[in-house]
Amino acid sequence: MGSVRAVVLEADAHYACLTHALSNEEEEVMGLCIGDVVETEAGCDVYVTATMSLRRLDKRKDRVEISVEQLSNASTKVEEMSLQHGKRMRIVGWYHSHPKITVWPSHVDTDTQAVYQMMDDTFIGLIFSCFNEDKSSLEQSVHVTCFQSVPASHQSTVRHDSIAIPIVITHGTETRQHNSAALKELPKIIMQEECDMFRKANSCKTDFMTTLHNSSVHVQALSKLNSHFLLPLLKVTARSNLTAKKRLKDVTHENEELRRKVTELQAEMKELLRTAE
Structure with a gap:
């Protein structure tokens, strides 16, 4: 290429x-x-x-x-x-x-x-x-x-x-559906990374204060993930859901109008055929 x-x-x-x-x-x-x-x-x-x-x-x-x-x-x-x-x-x-x-x-x-x-x-x-x-x-x-x-x-x-x-x-x-699924998987990936780091830090024998420190850092990281990432992502998802619902309502209304017009045209065609006979 x-x-x-x-x-x-x-x-x-x-x-x-x-x-x-x-x-x-x-x-x-x-x-x-x-x-x-x-x-x-x-x-x-x-x-x-x-x-x-x-x-x-x-x-x-x-x-x-x-x-x-x-x-x-x-x-x-x-x-x-x-x-x-x-x-x-x-x-x-x-x-x-x-x-x-x-x-x-x-x-x-x-x-x-x-x-x-x-x-x-x-x-x-x-x-x-x-x-x-x-x-x-x-x-x-x-x-x-x-x-x-x-x-x-x-x-x-x-x-x-x-x-x-x-x-x-x-x-x-x-591919909108796949990208939405990728966004949903992202918090899981970040969570797994944090858990891997925590297990790695405690894989060897450590004293009580070191273990306590590692646990505190781990909890802080998870809390940050929740407040700085998960909550904003949920808000964006909620707004996208509302937009999609509004779009669905508009499309449904448009579909009903088209069906009504098709019915009217079919009735007119039948009337014209009957008159022609």
């Missing part, structure tokens, strides 16, 4: 990525982008229609990793999605967050991206920069960028440079 010309990111997939990015203010989070690649004369367009959040193998502030097992399981799930939607879908990229730092990819990001591109040259990377506060206005901003890796020049001290890929956010409905 040719080089990637642009990335089209559906609004629901963008919302799922952004929600995941905003779930952790201190550490990077990550997931996979699902969709398809369309080849044109000017290059390839990558369509991201859904996302898949992943549990982190190692919780760090400056990097995230995907295991071979995670990629294998994700590929199986994407195949099931393809059958469900009746269209070709595959893993087309990955996303991760940059909390409190610039949106531009680091040398670790470009090296990781280069490895993915060795398997698929159209594989793209998305970065969501969040929790960046403007000290003058005290307002926080969120930025997103799409990139690929290219070999660095001989004079460079790093192995790879990044090139920005144009990104367009658009509305879509084909």
Whole structure:
């Protein structure tokens, strides 16, 4: 295939990525982008229609990793999605967050991206920069960028440079159900990560005060998850539910009006046929 010309990111997939990015203010989070690649004369367009959040193998502030097992399981799930939607879908990229730092990819990001591109040259990377506060206005901003890796020049001290890929956010409905399900799974993933950290911290023999400290940190993390993530997500879901109900009511009314008009037209046709006879 040719080089990637642009990335089209559906609004629901963008919302799922952004929600995941905003779930952790201190550490990077990550997931996979699902969709398809369309080849044109000017290059390839990558369509991201859904996302898949992943549990982190190692919780760090400056990097995230995907295991071979995670990629294998994700590929199986994407195949099931393809059958469900009746269209070709595959893993087309990955996303991760940059909390409190610039949106531009680091040398670790470009090296990781280069490895993915060795398997698929159209594989793209998305970065969501969040929790960046403007000290003058005290307002926080969120930025997103799409990139690929290219070999660095001989004079460079790093192995790879990044090139920005144009990104367009658009509305879509084909995978809305999957993105909603992904949002519902996200709290479970974060909860599992916190529980794994707690078990790991207490896996070796510790004194009473250390155990008490670990338990306090664990409870604090779960409380933060509830207040900063679950409750806002429930409110958004409730608003979406109200919007959907209103839309359903409008569509039902419109359907009834169309049925009434069809009945009237049928009666007119019968009358015209009777008159013609």
